[in-house]
């Protein structure tokens with residue numbers, strides 16, 4: 001099986017001499033179809049920089065990022081926007097929903113931008129809304145929803161076009177532990193039932209325990225990998241905590 005994403009020796013340096021910060025220092029890894037991969041590290045370790053490079057929000061200084069054989073670092077302008085819009089779903093810490101659109105309109109926005117036929121989009125919307133338990137908030141505006149509902153609406157928007165990969169940046173960061181758990185259960189379910197490929201950056205060990213594999217980053221370098229085996233989520237969580245303790249980080253959440 002070919003990887004969906006191939007990250008090869010990616011570096012990112014901010015600023016100019018003498019005020020340079022080397023945020024990524026040679027990152028190499030692959031994401032396989034159907035994976036639920038977490039990237040963990042303490043604050044300032046380079047997680048957001050890495051995700052932003054993959055999301056093509058910023059250009060890496062060196063290395064290559066190839067998605068299904070296409071070099072994302074060499075695409076630009078309209079071709080990049082088109083490729084990104086169709087193939088990558090985004091989930092952000094602060095949901096990034098448009099306040100003046102209802103839940104339904106927010107979710108359907110990518111379908112009109114990318115000409116998805118209406119009968120396909122309404123069927124997909126119905127399926128996702130039922131699964132994500134947001135059917136009854138579809139006609140509300142984001143301000144009329146709880147944080148958990150907003151993030152599940154954002155997840156439906158991210159999934160509506162059947163993207164090749166979901167990039168999630170601290171998706172539980174703005175949620176209380178109960179809502180965070182529900183969002184993670186739903187993401188994990190989409191990964192298992194639809195083989196959705198998810199790459200999630202988080203510093204929350206509890207959220208990370210839903211992943212199948214975790215890469216740990218420190219000072220812009222990957223230094224450890226954990227794979228979830230046959231163990232329970234609690235046991236995986238304990239293993240994650242041990243690695244995070246080595247990083248000087250921790251988790252304020254409990255299972």
Ligand code: ADP
Nearest residue numbers: 014021023041042043044045046047048049050
């Ligand atoms: P994390 O997401 O793990 O907290 P970041 O990727 O945000 O880490 O940051 C990695 C390093 O790069 C840090 O030292 C940070 O201060 C630095 N950095 C991040 N963004 C910028 C920027 N726009 N300009 C200069 N330095 C930056």
